[in-house]
Amino acid sequence: MSIKIIIADDHQIVRQGLRTLLEKEPDLEVVAEAEDGRKTVSLVEEMHPQVVIMDVNMPELNGIEATRQILTRHPGVKVIALSMHTDRRFVLNMMRAGASGYLLKDCAFEELSQAIRLVLANKTYLSPGVAEIIIQDYVRGIPQQASSAFSVLTRREREVLQLMAEGKSTSQIAEAIHVSVKTVETHRQQIMNKLGIRSIAELTKYAIREGLTSLEI
Amino acid sequence: MSIKIIIADDHQIVRQGLRTLLEKEPDLEVVAEAEDGRKTVSLVEEMHPQVVIMDVNMPELNGIEATRQILTRHPGVKVIALSMHTDRRFVLNMMRAGASGYLLKDCAFEELSQAIRLVLANKTYLSPGVAEIIIQDYVRGIPQQASSAFSVLTRREREVLQLMAEGKSTSQIAEAIHVSVKTVETHRQQIMNKLGIRSIAELTKYAIREGLTSLEI
DNA sequence: ATAAAAATCAGGCTTCTCCTGGTTGTCTCC
DNA sequence: GGAGACAACCAGGAGAAGCCTGATTTTTAT
Numbered sequence: 001m002s003i004k005i006i007i008a009d010d011h012q013i014v015r016q017g018l019r020t021l022l023e024k025e026p027d028l029e030v031v032a033e034a035e036d037g038r039k040t041v042s043l044v045e046e047m048h049p050q051v052v053i054m055d056v057n058m059p060e061l062n063g064i065e066a067t068r069q070i071l072t073r074h075p076g077v078k079v080i081a082l083s084m085h086t087d088r089r090f091v092l093n094m095m096r097a098g099a100s101g102y103l104l105k106d107c108a109f110e111e112l113s114q115a116i117r118l119v120l121a122n123k124t125y126l127s128p129g130v131a132e133i134i135i136q137d138y139v140r141g142i143p144q145q146a147s148s149a150f151s152v153l154t155r156r157e158r159e160v161l162q163l164m165a166e167g168k169s170t171s172q173i174a175e176a177i178h179v180s181v182k183t184v185e186t187h188r189q190q191i192m193n194k195l196g197i198r199s200i201a202e203l204t205k206y207a208i209r210e211g212l213t214s215l216e217i
Numbered sequence: 218m219s220i221k222i223i224i225a226d227d228h229q230i231v232r233q234g235l236r237t238l239l240e241k242e243p244d245l246e247v248v249a250e251a252e253d254g255r256k257t258v259s260l261v262e263e264m265h266p267q268v269v270i271m272d273v274n275m276p277e278l279n280g281i282e283a284t285r286q287i288l289t290r291h292p293g294v295k296v297i298a299l300s301m302h303t304d305r306r307f308v309l310n311m312m313r314a315g316a317s318g319y320l321l322k323d324c325a326f327e328e329l330s331q332a333i334r335l336v337l338a339n340k341t342y343l344s345p346g347v348a349e350i351i352i353q354d355y356v357r358g359i360p361q362q363a364s365s366a367f368s369v370l371t372r373r374e375r376e377v378l379q380l381m382a383e384g385k386s387t388s389q390i391a392e393a394i395h396v397s398v399k400t401v402e403t404h405r406q407q408i409m410n411k412l413g414i415r416s417i418a419e420l421t422k423y424a425i426r427e428g429l430t431s432l433e434i
Numbered sequence: 435a436t437a438a439a440a441a442t443c444a445g446g447c448t449t450c451t452c453c454t455g456g457t458t459g460t461c462t463c464c
Numbered sequence: 465g466g467a468g469a470c471a472a473c474c475a476g477g478a479g480a481a482g483c484c485t486g487a488t489t490t491t492t493a494t
Contacts, residue, residue: 011321011322016326020241021234035323106227106230167414167419168416168418199386199417200418201381204421204422205421215426
C-alpha cells in the first residue's frame with residue numbers, strides 16, 4: 001500500500017509542482033491538497049494520511065498551529081515542515097509543535113523524498129541549514145523557553161491574533177472560526193490584556209515578530 | 218522545435234516542481250534554471266531562451282532588475298513574472314521593466330502554460346487578481362508611478378500613517394498634530410483609498426515595509 | 435473529584451468608522 | 465492673473481465596532 005500524503009501550501013502552483021514530483025515515486029500518493037491551515041486540519045480528519053507536507057506560513061491558520069492541532073488528535077501522523085525561512089523562531093516552534101522534519105524550500109526534491117522515508121521510520125529529518133541553527137542555539141545555551149505567544153496565549157487566542165494581524169475584522173474572524181462576534185471580542189480583549197497592548201497596530205507588530213503572520217499583505 | 222524556457226526562482230524545490238510540470242508539455246523545454254537574478258541574466262546570454270519564468274523576489278539581483286537587464290539586450294525574450302504577492306509596487310515595477318505577464322504563485326499550472334502561449338503571440342497575460350489591482354488603481358485614478366509612500370502620500374498623510382502604525386488612536390493622533398478628529402479620519406480614509414488597504418493591520422505592515430515605523434512596540 | 439483555565443456568549447454604553455459634503459490656502463500652468 | 469488641482473482642514477449622521485461587566489459550559493490539570 002502506498003504512502004498517503006497531504007500537501008499544505010498556500011500557493012497552488014507550488015502544490016501542483018510538489019504533487020507532480022511526489023507522484024513520480026511509485027509508493028507515494030498525494031491524497032489531498034490544502035491552501036490553508038484550517039483546511040489541512042479538516043482534511044487530515046477526513047483522509048487519514050501518514051504524512052503531511054506543511055508550509056509554515058499560511059493564511060487563516062498557520063502551519064505551526066495546524067501541526068499542533070493535527071498531532072493532538074492524530075499523534076501518529078508525521079508532519080514535515082517546508083519553509084522558506086531558517087528563522088529560529090519558526091524552527092523552534094514548529095519542532096515544539098511536534099513536526100517530524102523541517103526542510104527548506106531551497107532543498108532538492110530528493111531531500112524531501114528521503115525525509116518522508118525517514119520520518120515514517122520514526123526518525124527526525126532536518127535540512128542541514130536548520131540543524132545548524134538548533135545546534136548553535138544548543139551550544140550557546142540559549143534558554144529554550146521562548147516565552148512568547150506560545151506560552152502566554154491560548155490556542156484560540158493565537159488563532160484570533162493571527163487573523164487580526166492578517167487584517168480581518170472582528171466579524172470576519174467570527175465567521176472564519178464559527179463563533180459569535182462577542183466571543184471574538186472577548187478573545188481580543190484577553191489577548192490585549194495578557195500582552196499589555198492596546199492597539200491593532202501593535203498587535204500586528206507583535207504577531208509579525210512571533211511569526212504568526214508575515215509582512216506581506 | 219520546442220519552446221526554450223529558463224526558470225528563475227531562489228527555491229530549488231520550486232524550480233524542480235515547475236520543471237516537472239513544464240516538461241509534461243511536449244513542446245516546452247526547460248533549458249536552464251537559475252537561483253538568482255544575476256545568474257538568470259547570464260544564462261539568458263548563453264542559452265537564448267524564448268521565455269523566462271521569473272520569480273520577483275530573488276537574492277543578489279531581484280526579478281525586476283534582472284528583467285530590465287535581460288530586455289535591454291534581448292528585447293525579444295518574453296519574461297513572465299511569477300510572484301507570491303499582489304503588492305501593487307511589484308506588479309507595477311515588473312510591468313514597467315517590460316515583463317510580458319504576471320502570474321501569482323497561487324495559480325494553476327494550466328494558467329502558466331496558457332500564459333506562455335499568449336506571450337509568445339505578443340500578448341500580455343495577467344492573473345485575474347493582478348489585473349484587478351491594475352484596474353482598481355486605474356479607476357481610482359491612482360498616479361501610476363512607483364507607488365511608494367513617498368510619492369503617493371502627502372506629508373501629512375505619511376505623518377498620520379506613521380502615528381497609526383505606532384498604535385495611536387484617531388483621537389490621540391488628532392491631539393498629537395493639533396487638528397480635529399474629523400481631519401484625522403479624512404486623512405486615514407485618504408490613505409486607505411490611495412493604498413487600496415482596508416485595515417489597520419495591513420496599514421501597519423505597509424508602514425513597516427516603507428520604513429515609517431519599526432517592528433518594536 | 436474538584437478547582438482552574440479556556441471557550442463561549444449577551445447587554446448596554448461609548449467610540450470609531452464610513453460616506454458625503456464643504457472651506458480655505460497654495461501651487462502650477464497657460 | 466485666473467482656472468484648476470491639490471493639500472489640509474472640518475462636520476453631520478447612520479451604522480459598525482469596541483469596551484466593560486457578567487455569566488455559562490467545556491476542557492484540562494492535580
